[in-house]
Amino acid sequence: MSNDADDPIAAARDRSPLLRSYAEQYGESTPFAGLTVGVSAPLTPHTGLFIDVLASGGAEVVATGEAGSTHGEVVAWLREQPGVTPLADAGMSHEDLVGARRELLEQEPDLLADDGAHLLSIVHDEFPDVAAGVRGACEQTTGGITRLRTMDDQDALAFPVFDVNGTPMKQHFDNVHGTAESSLSAITSLTDAMLAGSVAVVAGYGHCGRGIARKLRALGARTVVTEVDPRKALSALADGHDVQPMAEAVTDAEFVITATGRYRVLRREHLDALADGAVLASIGSAIEIDTGALADEATSVEQRGPGVERYHFPDGRAVTLLTRGQVVNLSAPDSDGNPGEC
Structure with a gap:
């Protein structure tokens, strides 16, 4: 060694x-x-x-x-x-x-x-x-x-x-805290944006989604959770987050963060509803954001910097995709994933 x-x-x-x-x-x-x-x-x-x-x-x-x-x-x-x-x-x-x-x-x-x-x-x-x-x-x-x-x-x-x-330390420490903190660090580093006062949509309220939603809210963001499991959706509501379907939630979103591990939870049918200027990031897996649909719908794609792409739509809206839809705390420049303590 x-x-x-x-x-x-x-x-x-x-x-x-x-x-x-x-x-x-x-x-x-x-x-x-x-x-x-x-x-x-x-x-x-x-x-x-x-x-x-x-x-x-x-x-x-x-x-x-x-x-x-x-x-x-x-x-x-x-x-x-x-x-x-x-x-x-x-x-x-x-x-x-x-x-x-x-x-x-x-x-x-x-x-x-x-x-x-x-x-x-x-x-x-x-x-x-x-x-x-x-x-x-x-x-x-x-x-x-x-x-x-x-x-x-x-x-x-x-x-x-x-x-x-499924181990307790992975769920309650690594997923809730490690993923959330390293992901928020990557997102703010890539965008140079302030979270306080923003509307942040979190897709999924498992351990990773719960962790990042709570930390976003603690930093002053107005948090909206989308969740298909009614028990988890109720848990998000009880934790103080607004709960909406994805198609409604993204209309005012400044940040859309997926945390599900599921296939294309942000997909073609949601693109028309995305707010102008929204920032899209995945903290769960590379399959959650339909990047192919984004490319199809966009009239042009602008490379704003390493890990930052700006998609321009025919109606004048533009949205920013971080790290090509790959897991942001692993794929952002100079990111190492979850903190070493995890």
Whole structure:
């Protein structure tokens, strides 16, 4: 484990005492000796530290990333670590990343650590023989767990999957506070906009949506929640937020933030209702905002800066899309995802 001043995961390591302790413990017990672990996750310093701990425990780790959130310096550092093979580079296209996931699965991993169920979907659909040899996996996102529960209901899972997203610390600390704080930091950094007094629409009132809605309200924003689950919608109302359907909520919105992990919750039918000047961002997954419909409806797209695109519509309205609809706290320039304490 390097302590070099240029080590890109040094800050994450300093703020992660539990992972440091596991690295020391696993360095002696080597519980992963003889095992290959496949990792698909945003290759941020935090993921780099996770991979380093696995390698400390004797694992051969093969890792790939996510579009828009691969840190080149982390990949370069991982390439120098024994027992680690990164199959990613900063700026890789979605097609290249899918190819890298297939290449990872061709290594016949024993264990899988996933973010968004990307590996787990492909291994079941395209590599059934590999899936038969996988001992187990873990998934850390709401959207990924939703997909896997559907597969489980259909008796389609070939091996056990641990629901990291369902753990109390992930739900009540990482999702509620870590995602909210890092996402708001990315949004305000990209837009240079003041939240106080703004109308902010939050799509979804799960743990991530609840966390960011509460923090927006604490900062003085007028918060509106859209939620299809009536119990969660009632919870949002009881917490002091206005609750409206998406088509109504976006008419006055200055910020529209999706936090569902679901497919196209902000879609073509909502575009005509969007307020002029609205800022759109996802904190849940890259599938929540229908970026294709935005491109189809726009007469022109203006690149305002890294991670900031301005879409101009025929009626004179314009809206701003952050980080191409990818997860904003991972894809914004200089963003590392959730704080290291999470």
